[in-house]
Amino acid sequence: MKVLKLSAQGLPQSWISLEEAVLHYAADEVRWEMGAEIAVFHGGHNAMTGRQSIITVNSIIGTQGVPRINPFDLRPTLTNSKLFARDRNVCAYCGEHFHEEALTREHIVPLGQNGRDTWMNVVTACKSCNHRKGNRTPEQAHMGLLYTPYVPSLWEDFILRNRRILADQMEFLMSHLPKTSRLHA
Numbered sequence: 001m002k003v004l005k006l007s008a009q010g011l012p013q014s015w016i017s018l019e020e021a022v023l024h025y026a027a028d029e030v031r032w033e034m035g036a037e038i039a040v041f042h043g044g045h046n047a048m049t050g051r052q053s054i055i056t057v058n059s060i061i062g063t064q065g066v067p068r069i070n071p072f073d074l075r076p077t078l079t080n081s082k083l084f085a086r087d088r089n090v091c092a093y094c095g096e097h098f099h100e101e102a103l104t105r106e107h108i109v110p111l112g113q114n115g116r117d118t119w120m121n122v123v124t125a126c127k128s129c130n131h132r133k134g135n136r137t138p139e140q141a142h143m144g145l146l147y148t149p150y151v152p153s154l155w156e157d158f159i160l161r162n163r164r165i166l167a168d169q170m171e172f173l174m175s176h177l178p179k180t181s182r183l184h185a
Contacts (some may be wrong), residue, residue: 001018001038001039001164001166002015002016002017002162002164003015003016003017003018003020003021003038003057003058003059003060003061004035004059004060004061004158004169004172004173005020005021005024005061005063006060006061006062006063007062007063007065008031008032008062008063008064008065009062010062011154012154012155012158012173013063015158015161015162018038018039018041018057021057021061022041022055022057024061024063025055025057025061026055029063029064029065030061030062030063030064031062031063031064032061032062033058033060033061033062034058034059034060034061034062034168034172035058035059035060035166035168035169035172036058036059036166036168037056037057037058037059038057038058038059038166039056039057040054040055040056040057041054041055041056041057042054043055059166059168059169060168060169060172075119075151076119076151076152076154076156076157076160076161078117078118078119078122080100080103080105081100081160082152082157082160082161083105083119083122083123083124084100084103084124085159085160085183086124086150086152086156086160086182086183087123087124087147087182088182089103089124090124090146090147091103091124091125091126091129091146092106092123092124092125092129092145092146092147093106093125093126093129093132093133093138093143093144093145093146094126094128094129095146096126098126102126102127103124103125103126103127104124104125104126104127104130105122105124105125106122106123106124106125106129106130106133107121107122108121108122108123108137108138108145108149109121109137110134110135110136110137112135113135113137119149119150119151119152120149120150120151121149122149123145123147123149129143147182153177153178153181155173155176155177155178156177156178156181156183158173159173159174159177159183160183
């Protein structure tokens with residue numbers, strides 16, 4: 001289970017473990033919290049008062065400070081699992097839905113023709129269509145693309161990089177997606 005860590009201004013920073021979240025709470029760096037309480041940690045007893053320390057962790061936390069990096073300048077890393085999720089496991093050529101094992105990263109302009117391995121030059125393709133297209137462009141292979149590639153937004157990237165998102169975390173992230181996002185249900 002991961003906690004969604006946001007800046008104090010509400011911009012997503014990272015997915016962190018419960019233990020990392022506890023460190024933010026213990027250091028008094030949590031400025032606000034949202035979502036459900038997902039864990040309770042019991043610490044030691046105070047020698048003077050006898051009271052036990054207790055830290056309750058919420059699913060979304062806003063931490064103090066200003067991020068050193070502008071998150072809007074970041075380009076999401078390209079991985080097959082995020083690519084397949086972006087394209088909803090649908091082959092860009094035949095339109096069929098496949099399980100991840102039957103999918104490939106397909107370069108629209110092939111690497112052999114100076115294509116690049118970037119979000120704007122890759123789509124999801126089934127192994128059969130990828131093989132049929134080969135080292136050709138869609139035009140050369142007479143295989144039209146059914147959808148166009150795009151670079152995921154910061155909010156989409158946070159959804160694409162975590163497979164186990166709690167309902168309240170997903171609701172928060174989905175509320176910030178661009179209207180054109182393929183991740184809308």
